[in-house]
Amino acid sequence: MTTQERCNLLIKWFEANMPAPQSELHYHSxxxxxxxxxxxxxxxxxxxxxxxxxxxxxxxxxxxxxxxxxxxxxxxxxxxxxxxxxxxxxxxxxxxxxxxxxxxxxxxxxxxxxxxxxxxxxxxxxxxxxxNQPVMAVDTHVFRIAERLGLTENSKSPFETEKVLTELFPPELIPKAHHWLILHGRYVCVARKPKCDQCGISPWCRFFQEHKNN
The missing domain is CATH 1.10.340.30 (Hypothetical protein; domain 2)
Incomplete structure (x- = not known):
């Protein structure tokens, strides 16, 4: 599976299961x-x-x-x-x-x-x-999730991850993709003990495939 094919599968899953992700910060302007x-x-x-x-x-x-x-x-x-x-x-x-x-x-x-x-x-x-600009914000969650999923390969910096993700996701989906990744990292693919048994995208996750038999 190529990285782009993996990304396309993730997009399909997120579109079906998280169609309208929103920031959890409260704001009105x-x-x-x-x-x-x-x-x-x-x-x-x-x-x-x-x-x-x-x-x-x-x-x-x-x-x-x-x-x-x-x-x-x-x-x-x-x-x-x-x-x-x-x-x-x-x-x-x-x-x-x-x-x-x-x-x-x-x-x-x-x-x-x-x-x-x-x-x-x-x-x-x-x-x-x-x-609604096609710019990808990379925080610690997005940086970690991109690497675990297999969207990046040994990324050295948030900027490097940003460049890769911007190429993988269609421009019109980049604002959504930021929320998909950050929310998934915040609640499912957490840093220390990822909840792989609750994860809907584990079939396409590099981390899960490498560790499922351990």
Whole structure:
């Protein structure tokens, strides 16, 4: 089986069993999603959703965030990982959006990366979810799942995995594919003890085929 054939089978299964995957972050606008994704780095979506509920009550717009201080933001996000750095980045990012982009969150993944605290993964998440762009965000789950399934072969970096997955999946499915992989990695193909007995895609999984008799 070629890698592309394997990918096509996975697509068919996910389309049937997870036809409309969604981000688990809570948001109502591009601004809210960008803030939530920045906060989610090395933190759970569950924790982020708890924090952003009150955060967006205090800072409901990018303008409000741009006009506040790092200390005020820090008070709202103390329970998030790396709160000091994230508070600094959020205020600087908001001010950049106001000054350089007339208050509009950029629609292009490359342009999003010009914002302070916005790396490639964050930019790709926002661009794919909000603007439906064919960019693949690779976090630890996607990186692990792609390798286990056999979509990548000894990938050395998230960027390398991103390039491979972008070639394998049709452009119109890439935004969906990110959610397919991340949700499967979060709930089924977990890091330490993957739930292969509950997995619907095990027949095409390289990891399962190599370990099923062990």
């Amino acid at each position: 591009p601004y809210e999603l960008l803030v939530a994704v920045v906060l989610s780095a090395q933190c759970t979506d569950k924790r982020v959703n708890i924090v952003t509920k009150s955060f967006f009550e205090k800072f409901p717009t990018i303008e409000k965030l741009a006009n506040t201080t790092q200390e005020e933001v820090l008070e709202e996000i103390r329970s998030i990982s790396y709160p000091n750095n994230k508070a600094k980045h959020l205020v600087a990012m908001a001010r950049q959006v106001i000054e350089d982009f007339h208050g509009e969150i950029p629609a292009n993944a490359e342009t999003l990366q010009l914002l302070q605290g916005v790396g490639r993964k964050t930019a790709n998440v926002v661009a794919s979810i909000i603007y």
